[in-house]
Amino acid sequence: MATRPSDPSRRAPRPAGSGTRPAGSRDALRPRREPGTRRARGMSPQMRTRRNRLGLGFMVVLLVAVVGKLVVLQGIDGGAYAQAAENDRMQTFDIAAIRGEIVDRDGNRLAYSVQASRVVADPSIVTDPSRTALALTTLLDVPVSTLTEQLSADGRYEVLAGQVDTATTDAITELGLAGIFFEDDPVRLYPAGTVGGQIVGFVGRDGDGLAGIEQTYQDVLAGSDGERRVETGAGGVPIPAGIDDSTPAVDGGTVTLTIDEDLQFMLQQRLDTECANGLTTRGSGVVQDVQTGEIVAMATCPGYDPAQARSTDPSLLGNAAVSDVFEPGSVMKAVTLAAAVEEGVATPDTVLSVPGHIQAGDRVVTDAHDHAPIDWTVTGILAKSSNVGTIMLAREVGDERLEEYMRAFGLGSTTGVELPGESAGILQDSADWTASRAANIPIGQGVSVTALQMASVYQTIANGGVRIEPRLVSSVTAADGTVTPTQQPAGTRVVSESTADQLAYMLEAVVGPGGTAPLGEVDGFRVAGKTGTAQRANPDCSCYEGGGYFTTFIGFAPADAPRYVVAVDLERPTSSAEGGQVAAPVFADVMQYALTAAGVTPSGTTRPDFQLTGTAPTE
Numbered sequence: 001m002a003t004r005p006s007d008p009s010r011r012a013p014r015p016a017g018s019g020t021r022p023a024g025s026r027d028a029l030r031p032r033r034e035p036g037t038r039r040a041r042g043m044s045p046q047m048r049t050r051r052n053r054l055g056l057g058f059m060v061v062l063l064v065a066v067v068g069k070l071v072v073l074q075g076i077d078g079g080a081y082a083q084a085a086e087n088d089r090m091q092t093f094d095i096a097a098i099r100g101e102i103v104d105r106d107g108n109r110l111a112y113s114v115q116a117s118r119v120v121a122d123p124s125i126v127t128d129p130s131r132t133a134l135a136l137t138t139l140l141d142v143p144v145s146t147l148t149e150q151l152s153a154d155g156r157y158e159v160l161a162g163q164v165d166t167a168t169t170d171a172i173t174e175l176g177l178a179g180i181f182f183e184d185d186p187v188r189l190y191p192a193g194t195v196g197g198q199i200v201g202f203v204g205r206d207g208d209g210l211a212g213i214e215q216t217y218q219d220v221l222a223g224s225d226g227e228r229r230v231e232t233g234a235g236g237v238p239i240p241a242g243i244d245d246s247t248p249a250v251d252g253g254t255v256t257l258t259i260d261e262d263l264q265f266m267l268q269q270r271l272d273t274e275c276a277n278g279l280t281t282r283g284s285g286v287v288q289d290v291q292t293g294e295i296v297a298m299a300t301c302p303g304y305d306p307a308q309a310r311s312t313d314p315s316l317l318g319n320a321a322v323s324d325v326f327e328p329g330s331v332m333k334a335v336t337l338a339a340a341v342e343e344g345v346a347t348p349d350t351v352l353s354v355p356g357h358i359q360a361g362d363r364v365v366t367d368a369h370d371h372a373p374i375d376w377t378v379t380g381i382l383a384k385s386s387n388v389g390t391i392m393l394a395r396e397v398g399d400e401r402l403e404e405y406m407r408a409f410g411l412g413s414t415t416g417v418e419l420p421g422e423s424a425g426i427l428q429d430s431a432d433w434t435a436s437r438a439a440n441i442p443i444g445q446g447v448s449v450t451a452l453q454m455a456s457v458y459q460t461i462a463n464g465g466v467r468i469e470p471r472l473v474s475s476v477t478a479a480d481g482t483v484t485p486t487q488q489p490a491g492t493r494v495v496s497e498s499t500a501d502q503l504a505y506m507l508e509a510v511v512g513p514g515g516t517a518p519l520g521e522v523d524g525f526r527v528a529g530k531t532g533t534a535q536r537a538n539p540d541c542s543c544y545e546g547g548g549y550f551t552t553f554i555g556f557a558p559a560d561a562p563r564y565v566v567a568v569d570l571e572r573p574t575s576s577a578e579g580g581q582v583a584a585p586v587f588a589d590v591m592q593y594a595l596t597a598a599g600v601t602p603s604g605t606t607r608p609d610f611q612l613t614g615t616a617p618t619e
Contacts (some may be wrong), residue, residue: 091230096184097223100252100268102200102213104261105296105474110192110200111214111306116163118185119172123153126179135175137162139168151179158213163187194303195265198319199419199472202306211309211317213255213472215420220476223252254477258294263287263393266593268299270586274570275301280569284321284451285586288459291466292563293489295417296594298452309581322415322422325448326550326569328383329534329579332444334503335457336394337382339405342499345396348379350507351614354389361417361435365391365443368578380612384508385516385531387443394442402442403430408494410467411449416489418472425449437541443612444534455567458554461507462528462562465500466491504528509610522557524602529555529587531579536571548573557591560605563598566591 064606102111119140126132133147140147150158163185172180182570188203201212208222209215226249267285274280280301300320304312318324340346356370367387381389394402406412412427426448433441440446454469460467470488477483495503505529511520516531531553538547554567568583568590575582 001192021402038213038502042117068117091181093181093228093230094183095226095228095246095249096186096207097225097249098186098251099188099203099207100221100223100479101219102217103254103256104196104259104264105257106260107256108192108261110196110257110261111188111190111538113186113188115171116165116185116187118162118181119160119164119169120181121151121158121160121184122156122179122181123158124156124179126151126177132177132180135177136172136180139171140164156503169587188307190306192261192265193305193307194301195261195268195483196259197304197306198321199259199264199299200306202309202317212306212319212419213257214306216418217245217255217473217476220255221252223363223479224250226250230534232271246293251479253479256474256477257472258289258296258474259596260296260471260597263297263590263594263597264299267297267590268301268303270589271299271301272303274582279572279575279577280570280582281573282320282324283586284324284567284569285590286321286451286455286565286567287590288455288470288565288567290459290462290556290565293456293459293470294474295452295470295472296564297590298472303479318421319419321451322417322419323450325450326571327447327534327536328449328454328552328569329444329532329550331454331457331530331532331552331554331579332442332447332449333385333390334461334507334530335409335411336390336397336402336442337378337405337506338409338461338495338499338503339402340378340393341502342405342495343397343401348377349611349614349615350378352378352381352389352392353616354381354386354392356388358388358391358439360391360439363436363439365439365496374492375613375616377611377614379506379509379610380614382506382530382610383512383515383610385510390443391439394438399430399433399438402541403427405494406441406447408452408467408492409460411447411457415456416469416471417452422452423450425453430535444532451567451569454552454554454569455565456480458529458556458567459565460494461500461503462556462565463491463500465493465495465498467494468492504556504559504562505608507555508607509612511555512607512610514610514612516578517553517555517580517584519580520553520555522588522595525557525591525595525600526559526603526605526607527555527557527588527591528559528562529553529584531584532569536573548575549577551575551577551579551581551583553579553587555587555591558603559599559607560603563600564591566594 055185099113101109103109129148129151132151133144136147137144142161150160169182191313199212199440201214202210203214204210209218227249228246271283274283283301285299288295300314306317309317353373354376355373357364357366365387376389406427412425414422414424437446456470468491472485475483475485507530508526509515509519510530511527517529520529521527534550535544536547536550538545549572550569551572552569556562566587568586570583
C-alpha cells in the first residue's frame with residue numbers, strides 16, 4: 001500500500017505522560033501567544049498613580065509624626081527632660097541645725113554642740129573599694145576589712161563613721177575619693193559633767209532630747225534643718241562652678257536656767273560625800289529662792305554625766321528630786337501646825353499635856369521615846385518633834401480641813417517645774433483615811449512626797465504664806481538674739497502672813513537650844529527648819545521592819561529675812577540615825593555657801609528665847 005507522505009505542518013502526537021517537548025523540536029520555539037497580540041508591561045497608569053499617592057501619604061504621615069515627636073521632646077517636654085538630666089547630676093545634702101545651748105544663770109555652758117560630720121559612701125560609684133578603704137582606715141579608725149565590705153555593698157548608702165571632726169573631713173576631701181560624702185552630725189558636749197546632769201538631761205543618737213531640759217525644750221533647742229543641692233560630676237564630686245542651691249538651717253535657741261553652777265557644784269559634791277559613806281544609798285537636795293520660787297540648785301546622788309548616759313544604769317537617768325517619792329516624816333509637822341494656827345486651834349504659846357503615846361485605831365503611836373505626860377507649848381511640840389502632840393492638834397483641825405491645807409501647800413499634785421517625769425506624790429483623800437492613817441499622815445507617814453514638793457512647802461512659809469511655783473528656766477534666747485523671759489508664776493496665798501510668821505518663829509526653835517537640830521545652825525545667821533526621820537518600807541517584806549529610814553532636814557535662812565530654802569533628804573536602808581544628825585549638817589554646809597556666795601550679811605538680830613514648856617490648863 002502506498003504511504004501518505006508526511007505533512008511537516010502537522011504536529012506529531014505527544015506521547016502520554018510526556019511533560020516536555022523533545023529537544024530540538026520546532027514546537028519548543030513556538031510563541032505562547034496568538035499572533036498579533038502584545039505582552040502587558042506592569043500596572044496600568046491608574047494603578048501606578050494610586051500607589052504613588054498612597055506612598056506619598058504614608059511618607060507625609062510619618063514625617064508629621066516625627067516632627068510632632070520632636071516638637072514634644074524639644075518644646076513641650078523639653079524642660080522636663082532637661083530638668084531630669086539636671087537632677088541626675090544633682091546631689092541633695094541635709095544641713096543640720098546646730099542645737100542650742102543650755103546655760104546657767106550667769107551664762108556658763110552646761111550643754112552645747114560643735115560641728116562634726118558623718119562620713120557616708122555610695123558604693124555604686126566607688127571605683128576601687130579596696131584602695132578607698134586603705135585610704136580611709138587610718139583617718140576614720142575603722143578596719144580596712146570593715147570598710148571594704150561596706151564600700152562593696154549592693155546598696156547606695158553606707159555610714160562609714162559618725163561625729164568626725166572637721167580636720168579629718170578636710171583631709172578626706174583632699175583625697176578626692178569617688179563616692180565618699182559628708183553629712184552634718186554635730187557632737188553634743190556637757191562640760192560640767194555630773195554637775196547639773198539630772199537637770200540638763202541628755203540627747204539620743206538622733207540628737208533629740210531624751211531627759212531633763214534637753215527633752216522639755218526639744219523644740220526650742222533643736223532648731224530647723226536646712227538643705228543643700230549641688231551639681232556633681234563623675235564620682236559624685238561637686239562641680240566647682242556648678243549649681244549650688246542652699247536653704248540655710250536655723251540654729252536652736254539658748255535656754256538659760258535659774259541655777260547657779262557654783263552652788264550646783266557644791267551641792268552635788270556634798271551629796272556625793274554622803275552617798276560615799278556606805279550608809280546613804282540615795283540623796284536629793286534642792287536650793288530655792290524664797291521670793292521668786294527659782295531653783296538655784298538641784299542635785300541627787302548618785303548622779304550621772306550626760307555624756308555617758310548610754311553606759312549609765314537606766315535607773316539613774318531620771319531626776320530623783322522630782323520623780324522619786326518618799327515618806328517625809330516630821331518635816332510634815334510644819335503643815336499640820338500651820339493648819340492648827342490658821343484655824344485658830346492653837347498659837348505658839350498654847351500649852352498641851354502631851355503623853356508619850358496615843359491610840360490610833362488598832363495602832364499605838366508613840367513619840368521617839370515613850371514618856372510620862374509633858375506640858376509642852378506648841379512651839380515645844382515642834383521643837384521636840386512630838387508625834388503625839390502633833391496628832392492631838394491635827395484631830396482638832398479635822399481630817400478634811402487638814403487635807404485641804406496639805407493640797408493648798410502643793411502636796412498630791414505636781415509643781416509644774418520644767419522637767420519630765422515629775423511625780424505628784426501620794427496623798428489619799430481624807431474620806432478614805434482609816435483611824436491609824438489619820439494619825440500617821442499629820443506626822444509624815446502614810447503620805448509620799450518629792451524633795452521639790454517639800455522645798456516648796458517651806459518656801460511658802462518663808463515667803464509670808466504665799467506659794468510660788470518652783471521653776472528652772474529663766475529665759476529662752478532665739479538664734480537671732482531675741483530674748484523671751486519665762487513668765488513669773490503668780491503667787492498663791494496658802495496661809496496668812498501672821499500664821500507664816502508664827503510658823504517661822506516655831507521652826508527657829510527647832511535649831512535652837514533644846515531643839516532636835518542644833519547641827520543645822522549656820523554660823524552668823526538665824527535659821528528656821530525642821531528635821532524628819534521616817535520609816536522606810538522594806539521591799540523584801542513590804543513592811544517597815546528592817547527598812548531603815550529616810551532622814552530629812554528642810555529650812556530657810558536668814559530666819560528674820562529669808563533668802564533661800566534648802567531641802568535635803570537621805571535614804572539610809574541600814575541606819576537608824578535621825579535627820580538632825582545626818583541631814584542637818586548637809587543643810588548647814590549648803591546654806592552657808594549659798595548665803596556667802598550671794599553676799600548676804602547677817603542682820604545682827606538675836607534669836608528669840610523660846611518657851612518649850614508651860615503649864616497645861618486643868619480640865
